[in-house]
Amino acid sequence: MDSTLTKLMRDFPILDQKVNDEHLVYLDNAATAQRPNQVIEALTHFYQTDNANVHRGVHTLAERATADYEAARRKMQKFINAAEPEEVIFTKGCTDGLNLVASTYGEANVSAGDEIVISIMEHHSNLIPWQQLAIRKGATLKYIHLTDDGELDLDEATQLITDKTKIVAVAHASNVMGTVNPIKQLAKLAHQHGAIFVGDGAQAVPHMPVDVQDLDVDFYAFSGHKMMGPTGIGILYGKRELLEAMPPYQFGGEMIGFVHQQESTWAELPYKFEAGTQNIAGAVGLGAAADYLTQIGMTAVQAHEQAIVNYLLPKLEAMDGLTVYGPQDPAKHTGVIAFNLEELHPHDVATALDMEGVAVRAGHHCAQPLMEYLGLTATARASFYLYNTQADADRLLTALQETKEFFNHGSREAK
Amino acid sequence: MGLEKLNSLYREVILDHSDHPHHKHALPDATHKITLKNPTCGDVINLDIELDNQDHISDIGFTGDGCTISQSSASMMTDAVMGKSKDEALHMAKTFSDMVMGKKHPQKDLDELQDAAILSNIMTFPARIKCATLAWWALQRALLKQPDGDIDSEKEE
Numbered sequence: 001m002d003s004t005l006t007k008l009m010r011d012f013p014i015l016d017q018k019v020n021d022e023h024l025v026y027l028d029n030a031a032t033a034q035r036p037n038q039v040i041e042a043l044t045h046f047y048q049t050d051n052a053n054v055h056r057g058v059h060t061l062a063e064r065a066t067a068d069y070e071a072a073r074r075k076m077q078k079f080i081n082a083a084e085p086e087e088v089i090f091t092k093g094c095t096d097g098l099n100l101v102a103s104t105y106g107e108a109n110v111s112a113g114d115e116i117v118i119s120i121m122e123h124h125s126n127l128i129p130w131q132q133l134a135i136r137k138g139a140t141l142k143y144i145h146l147t148d149d150g151e152l153d154l155d156e157a158t159q160l161i162t163d164k165t166k167i168v169a170v171a172h173a174s175n176v177m178g179t180v181n182p183i184k185q186l187a188k189l190a191h192q193h194g195a196i197f198v199g200d201g202a203q204a205v206p207h208m209p210v211d212v213q214d215l216d217v218d219f220y221a222f223s224g225h226k227m228m229g230p231t232g233i234g235i236l237y238g239k240r241e242l243l244e245a246m247p248p249y250q251f252g253g254e255m256i257g258f259v260h261q262q263e264s265t266w267a268e269l270p271y272k273f274e275a276g277t278q279n280i281a282g283a284v285g286l287g288a289a290a291d292y293l294t295q296i297g298m299t300a301v302q303a304h305e306q307a308i309v310n311y312l313l314p315k316l317e318a319m320d321g322l323t324v325y326g327p328q329d330p331a332k333h334t335g336v337i338a339f340n341l342e343e344l345h346p347h348d349v350a351t352a353l354d355m356e357g358v359a360v361r362a363g364h365h366c367a368q369p370l371m372e373y374l375g376l377t378a379t380a381r382a383s384f385y386l387y388n389t390q391a392d393a394d395r396l397l398t399a400l401q402e403t404k405e406f407f408n409h410g411s412r413e414a415k
Numbered sequence: 416m417g418l419e420k421l422n423s424l425y426r427e428v429i430l431d432h433s434d435h436p437h438h439k440h441a442l443p444d445a446t447h448k449i450t451l452k453n454p455t456c457g458d459v460i461n462l463d464i465e466l467d468n469q470d471h472i473s474d475i476g477f478t479g480d481g482c483t484i485s486q487s488s489a490s491m492m493t494d495a496v497m498g499k500s501k502d503e504a505l506h507m508a509k510t511f512s513d514m515v516m517g518k519k520h521p522q523k524d525l526d527e528l529q530d531a532a533i534l535s536n537i538m539t540f541p542a543r544i545k546c547a548t549l550a551w552w553a554l555q556r557a558l559l560k561q562p563d564g565d566i567d568s569e570k571e572e
């Protein structure tokens with residue numbers, strides 16, 4: 001992997017810089033990934049040669065832009081193994097996709113007395129849309145909690161998902177705990193009770209092979225920017241029969257069949273859900289990101305991150321005063337690692353690491369109910385991607401050690 | 416080594432205040448109270464103030480959780496405004512928020528802030544400005560009898 005990795009690093013010029021006089025170690029990939037040259041060049045190429053609005057012109061550029069846009073859709077279809085390109089809807093991102101499902105499918109299918117089941121580890125974007133839907137409809141929102149090892153409590157899930165349940169919505173991988181959830185099993189449980197399953201794939205699609213048909217999920221949303229694509233573009237996958245039956249999300253150009261003064265008909269899938277001029281260049285860039293990851297292979301990406309976790313997690317757990325949240329077993333942990341160092345506030349830790357050139361996030365990670373459940377106000381979080389190395393893990397470990405010494409008065413007295 | 420730069424932020428005085436915060440307790444007879452949160456990091460300050468009948472701060476105390484910067488800033492703020500009139504305290508809050516945003520103030524104003532003036536360094540750590548300002552915003556809002564809230568809803572001048 002080493003020489004491949006060195007070659008790969010050259011695709012990411014942003015990583016080759018100094019921050020606070022130290023060589024940058026970027027460990028905030030769960031927030032957003034960096035983009036390789038191939039994605040940046042695809043955007044530039046599109047704007048320099050093919051740019052036009054799609055599905056709206058007979059001129060050559062319009063045809064080329066349309067072909068680029070639809071080619072990107074097919075790349076994304078392959079990337080998650082959807083059955084048809086019409087089931088792949090371009091959105092602004094994961095949040096947008098989840099809101100789309102809540103306000104169309106949810107609005108049409110949830111009534112008073114129904115139940116929606118989510119988990120306590122959800123990101124706010126897979127939580128608030130359901131919470132607000134439940135409030136609007138007089139439905140009940142129920143939470144699946146965790147086992148002691150930070151995994152989803154499947155026994156509780158089996159109890160909670162009943163014939164009253166209309167929607168089950170759970171993250172495929174947690175953006176805090178580093179847990180991978182058994183969503184195939186959850187989807188099956190939901191289906192046994194006549195409910196649908198919505199997967200939040202924001203932290204899964206960038207890091208592991210995902211096959212929506214094998215998972216048998218009904219809807220599945222993710223963001224482009226966490227998988228090295230541009231910001232402002234994402235995908236909502238939905239099963240055809242569900243998408244067909246749903247009312248549109250937004251109204252306007254592009255999503256119509258015929259418009260009369262008092263009524264309208266809707267376009268075919270997927271355009272019914274793509275009102276207005278879309279982020280065409282973003283879609284093209286996302287397609288390029290999918291190409292890039294496909295070329296490396298998602299199994300290889302996953303194996304690379306797993307190797308770093310296998311190396312780092314035991315060392316973090318062994319560090320005096322350091323607490324890792326989520327599964328302690330590296331085999332059950334993705335490259336997202338939330339932790340706290342002694343009594344230090346994670347903001348102080350993140351500032352100290354930043355002074356060492358190590359970029360991590362500190363805060364509640366848009367998962368306040370999870371923080372509350374764990375009895376925390378905030379954590380630090382390091383998250384790895386395919387361009388991170390074991391040397392990056394070592395830099396984190398050294399910087400943490402130095403941070404500890406600094407706040408334990410070591411370097412204060414030396415001054 | 417990168418951590419040496421940390422010394423410019425975490426000066427001895429700041430670490431002393433966060434290790435041993437002054438006036439960190441609730442006041443049962445507070446005349447002015449507020450709870451203010453920084454929703455981006457979950458930091459919370461509960462500030463209690465007792466104004467006497469001349470509108471002077473006769474006692475002040477805080478409780479809550481937060482990082483080194485927000486805790487020490489709260490501690491230094493309580494030292495600085497103890498015994499001051501309501502108007503003086505409001506003026507100091509304004510000086511402080513101007514100072515951390517890099518706006519100039521007469522040296523006399525900065526001296527009034529006592530230890531808190533040392534936080535002018537926070538300017539070079541933009542991500543941490545809110546941590547330093549939380550306590551002073553709480554002071555201002557409590558004195559003006561404004562409701563509890565989040566500092567994200569504050570307009571940064």
Ligand SMILES: Cc1ncc(COP(=O)(O)O)c(C=O)c1O
Nearest residue numbers: 093094095123125175200202223
């Ligand atoms: C698990 C999870 N779901 C949803 C989102 C929301 O993604 P976006 O902000 O790109 O819409 C994120 C991003 O932080 C996430 O980690």
